[in-house]
Amino acid sequence: MFRTEMMDINMGPQHPSTHGVLRLKLLLDGETVTDTDVLIGYLHRGVEKLCESKNYHMIEPYTDRLDYVAAMYENLGYVETVEKLMGITVPERAEYIRVITAELQRIASHLVWLGTHALDIGAMTVFFYCFREREILLDLFEAFCGARLTYNAYRIGGLPWDVPPGWTDRVRHFVKIFPGRQQEYDTLLTKNRIWLGRTKGVGILKAGDAIDFGVSGPCLRAAGVSYDVRKAHPYSVYDRFLFDIPTGENCDTYDRYLVRMEEMRQSLRIVQQALDGLPAGEVMGKVPKRIKPPVGEVYHTVEGPRGELGFYIVSQGEDKPYRMRFRSPSFVNLQALPHMVKGSLVADVVAVIGTLDIVLGDVDR
Amino acid sequence: MKIQAFLQKVLLLELWQGMWVTLKNQFRPHITVEYPKETVEFPPRFRGVPRLRKDPQTGEELCVSCLLCEAICPTECISIVSEKRPDGKGKQLISFTINYERCCFCGLCVDPCPTKPITAIYMSHDYEFAGFDRDSYVTAREELVDGKPVKIYTS
Amino acid sequence: MISDNIIRNFIIPLTQVLVILGVASGAVAYMTLVERKILAFMQLRLSPRRVGPHGLLQPIADGIKLLLKEDITPDKADRILFTLAPIVTVIPAFTALAVIPFSGGGTFQIFGYQVTPWIADVNVGLVFLLAISSLGIYGIMLGGWASNSKYPMLGALRSAAQMVSYEVPFGFSIIGVMMLSGTASMVGIVEAQREAHVWYFLPQIFGLFVFFVSGVAETNRLPFDLPEAEAELVAGFHTEYTGMKFALYMLAEYTSMIVVASIVTTLFFGGWLRPFPNVEALGFLNLGLDRIHPVLPGYFWFLLKTFLVLFVYLWLRGTFPRYRYDQLMRLGWYWMIPLSIMNVIVTGGVVLLLRR
Ligand code: SF4
Numbered sequence: 094m095f096r097t098e099m100m101d102i103n104m105g106p107q108h109p110s111t112h113g114v115l116r117l118k119l120l121l122d123g124e125t126v127t128d129t130d131v132l133i134g135y136l137h138r139g140v141e142k143l144c145e146s147k148n149y150h151m152i153e154p155y156t157d158r159l160d161y162v163a164a165m166y167e168n169l170g171y172v173e174t175v176e177k178l179m180g181i182t183v184p185e186r187a188e189y190i191r192v193i194t195a196e197l198q199r200i201a202s203h204l205v206w207l208g209t210h211a212l213d214i215g216a217m218t219v220f221f222y223c224f225r226e227r228e229i230l231l232d233l234f235e236a237f238c239g240a241r242l243t244y245n246a247y248r249i250g251g252l253p254w255d256v257p258p259g260w261t262d263r264v265r266h267f268v269k270i271f272p273g274r275q276q277e278y279d280t281l282l283t284k285n286r287i288w289l290g291r292t293k294g295v296g297i298l299k300a301g302d303a304i305d306f307g308v309s310g311p312c313l314r315a316a317g318v319s320y321d322v323r324k325a326h327p328y329s330v331y332d333r334f335l336f337d338i339p340t341g342e343n344c345d346t347y348d349r350y351l352v353r354m355e356e357m358r359q360s361l362r363i364v365q366q367a368l369d370g371l372p373a374g375e376v377m378g379k380v381p382k383r384i385k386p387p388v389g390e391v392y393h394t395v396e397g398p399r400g401e402l403g404f405y406i407v408s409q410g411e412d413k414p415y416r417m418r419f420r421s422p423s424f425v426n427l428q429a430l431p432h433m434v435k436g437s438l439v440a441d442v443v444a445v446i447g448t449l450d451i452v453l454g455d456v457d458r
Numbered sequence: 459m460k461i462q463a464f465l466q467k468v469l470l471l472e473l474w475q476g477m478w479v480t481l482k483n484q485f486r487p488h489i490t491v492e493y494p495k496e497t498v499e500f501p502p503r504f505r506g507v508p509r510l511r512k513d514p515q516t517g518e519e520l521c522v523s524c525l526l527c528e529a530i531c532p533t534e535c536i537s538i539v540s541e542k543r544p545d546g547k548g549k550q551l552i553s554f555t556i557n558y559e560r561c562c563f564c565g566l567c568v569d570p571c572p573t574k575p576i577t578a579i580y581m582s583h584d585y586e587f588a589g590f591d592r593d594s595y596v597t598a599r600e601e602l603v604d605g606k607p608v609k610i611y612t613s
Numbered sequence: 614m615i616s617d618n619i620i621r622n623f624i625i626p627l628t629q630v631l632v633i634l635g636v637a638s639g640a641v642a643y644m645t646l647v648e649r650k651i652l653a654f655m656q657l658r659l660s661p662r663r664v665g666p667h668g669l670l671q672p673i674a675d676g677i678k679l680l681l682k683e684d685i686t687p688d689k690a691d692r693i694l695f696t697l698a699p700i701v702t703v704i705p706a707f708t709a710l711a712v713i714p715f716s717g718g719g720t721f722q723i724f725g726y727q728v729t730p731w732i733a734d735v736n737v738g739l740v741f742l743l744a745i746s747s748l749g750i751y752g753i754m755l756g757g758w759a760s761n762s763k764y765p766m767l768g769a770l771r772s773a774a775q776m777v778s779y780e781v782p783f784g785f786s787i788i789g790v791m792m793l794s795g796t797a798s799m800v801g802i803v804e805a806q807r808e809a810h811v812w813y814f815l816p817q818i819f820g821l822f823v824f825f826v827s828g829v830a831e832t833n834r835l836p837f838d839l840p841e842a843e844a845e846l847v848a849g850f851h852t853e854y855t856g857m858k859f860a861l862y863m864l865a866e867y868t869s870m871i872v873v874a875s876i877v878t879t880l881f882f883g884g885w886l887r888p889f890p891n892v893e894a895l896g897f898l899n900l901g902l903d904r905i906h907p908v909l910p911g912y913f914w915f916l917l918k919t920f921l922v923l924f925v926y927l928w929l930r931g932t933f934p935r936y937r938y939d940q941l942m943r944l945g946w947y948w949m950i951p952l953s954i955m956n957v958i959v960t961g962g963v964v965l966l967l968r969r
């Protein structure tokens with residue numbers, strides 16, 4: 094009597110909540126998602142190929158443009174990889190400042206995630222409160238390196254500048270006020286029944302699946318796997334700080350929310366410790382004028398806000414890399430999306446995109 | 459504990475708390491500025507477009523045409539033409555152009571400039587650059603020194 | 614000459630209608646500005662401030678912009694229904710204003726004719742309101758269907774389900790008020806509150822809660838704005854609309870908001886009455902307006918209360934996330950409807966006992 098049919102629907106590349114130019118092809122049965130096709134590549138700029146024609150100094154601004162929400166981590170990962178390849182030691186003070194800026198960047202990045210995630214679910218005010226605090230952080234970055242988004246803040250072998258006068262006091266001030274501000278987001282969301290309803294049991298990604306998909310970062314930790322590059326393969330001076338790795342147990346969107354909220358608190362702890370232990374001294378190590386790494390290859394990872402961020406460089410002894418490869422966490426995490434949204438409603442797709450915290454610049458490169 | 463949880467559920471307590479937060483924030487000062495009328499203050503290190511400068515004391519050209527900035531620029535937007543000085547010592551500029559259209563504000567060009575401590579090329583605080591045609595972004599030496607005229611759109 | 618009869622039965626009501634339509638449209642236009650201002654303050658931003666002092670002319674600028682915009686009808690759309698849909702939405706929204714008593718306690722004397730502050734005092738006013746308010750959904754469904762596009766259709770389907778299920782508690786929740794006042798006339802209900810010495814929000818607190826929540830759901834506002842959930846469905850049923858037709862949808866949405874707020878004011882907060890209307894000593898609260906004309910303080914109180922209710926609307930929008938479609942349905946059928954029925958039974962029982 095009635096004829097029913099599935100409906101194909103295109104979500105993106107122009108859609109308010111696909112966080113850029115992600116395109117999903119959903120096959121809907123009513124409002125239930127039965128199949129998802131993730132189509133990427135709308136922001137592909139060929140950075141990896143581009144890097145082969147640039148010398149090692151020139152590449153850093155390009156890494157800024159990968160994960161533009163957390164550019165400090167791209168910078169950090171890149172310079173550390175080159176340093177590892179060449180065996181350069183970085184002065185203590187530079188390492189500490191790198192840790193401080195990177196952890197502040199993690200908070201800033203998580204704030205963008207929280208704001209947009211809440212906005213997708215409809216809580217628009219949280220977005221503005223998050224950006225209020227992010228603004229303080231961006232001001233700090235701006236005072237430190239002169240830019241608010243694409244920092245280009247580190248150099249191979251150290252930092253181009255020491256921190257400006259009064260900067261550490263401003264960071265201390267932020268460390269002091271931030272817990273109160275975070276309390277506000279907590280009040281607005283954590284126990285709110287609508288928020289609970291929208292996130293609990295949504296987008297479940299079990300530990301086994303997460304590992305199979307190669308998912309890393311908060312999405313993996315919310316599944317109960319306590320894996321964090323900062324602890325597993327400590328880089329920089331992370332082995333000197335005390336911090337916990339928050340994990341979840343229900344593998345759902347709500348747990349990922351809690352994990353990221355807790356990560357912000359832990360980052361604050363690291364920043365506090367690094368500020369207290371900040372040594373005096375130089376910020377630039379001994380680096381040859383022309384960077385010409387020896388023949389060889391190197392892989393190095395850092396724990397970005399989105400997960401394990403890897404850099405792979407093949408050097409043939411020239412001043413340009415022979416091959417450059419980024420392991421971008423957003424790209425890998427995105428693979429899990431069709432698995433996570435199968436059988437859920439359209440509204441959940443939006444929540445899952447938000448909880449994966451992808452940045453399209455990082456996905457498409 | 460159970461009673462408390464029950465009451466919380468029935469009286470919608472957490473919803474009221476949330477509403478209290480937004481109400482409270484209504485009386486905080488706003489954090490945005492009305493842009494063209496007011497502008498935010500920049501820290502000294504702010505990276506606007508790169509510009510050239512002369513020696514502030516003597517008014518002489520600082521740039522020694524060493525081409526290091528041209529070499530390091532990742533977007534290849536600097537182009538310098540120079541010639542031998544008549545007295546045979548070093549080189550002097552014929553033209554120095556930066557294509558602002560391609561500049562990515564990375565600040566790398568300032569790093570190698572040899573005229574320390576006052577570098578000939580520096581990151582200025584100019585940022586208002588909206589324009590209608592691409593050619594106007596190719597900026598020659600005079601404008602690099604004096605600054606590009608900025609159109610003010612505020613009434 | 615025009616007979617007395619024509620003036621009384623035709624010209625006066627027509628003038629009233631025109632005046633109230635004009636005022637309501639103006640109020641709707643400024644409602645958008647107020648919404649943006651209040652949301653901006655909650656979110657620590659600046660509100661629209663460019664057009665006129667403090668952005669006061671912004672609604673006019675918006676209106677002109679919408680008028681001048683290109684009016685696009687999608688190729689595959691059903692042209693007739695596509696044009697008709699916004700009109701079908703906007704008419705019931707405005708019609709509902711007919712029975713709302715904006716003030717009371719007297720009449721104006723204009724050229725010797727008695728003019729009431731409301732357009733009509735129908736003895737089934739409440740029922741009329743219910744009937745009219747459920748008509749608005751046709752426009753939304755038609756619009757979503759006629760666009761012949763996928764997102765609008767999803768939005769229309771959602772809104773059909775949502776409005777139909779919230780219509781039930783919406784209706785049930787006001788039965789308590791009717792039982793307390795013994796009338797369905799809006800003016801009668803306000804008068805009954807004066808006689809009862811108490812506004813009905815106290816005895817009818819559950820009724821108020823259910824009515825308000827369903828009212829928010831009926832008008833598609835956050836946290837129940839699923840038909841136009843911009844994060845999921847782009848803009849829901851009006852995705853394909855531009856220019857004037859889009860403006861009509863917005864007009865209808867804001868008018869319904871104002872209507873629901875006025876109903877809440879009338880039914881639960883004593884309409885045009887000032888606080889403690891029977892206590893002479895509090896007469897100063899009227900700010901001396903009653904000395905100019907006995908009807909004026911009524912307007913003042915009515916507007917004030919309606920604005921406060923509207924503020925709560927905006928406040929909700931500024932605070933809460935959006936429900937999911939199935940959760941919304943569950944809330945409606947599992948919580949709102951039983952609660953409203955319980956409210957009816959308890960109120961009925963108490964009224965019965967008190968009458969004895
Ligand atoms: S700021 Fe960067 S892109 Fe611009 S001219 Fe200097 S080096 Fe080139």
Ligand code: SF4
Binds near residue numbers: 522523528572573577
């Ligand atoms: S690096 Fe400095 S001195 Fe050398 S060409 Fe560029 S601006 Fe001139």
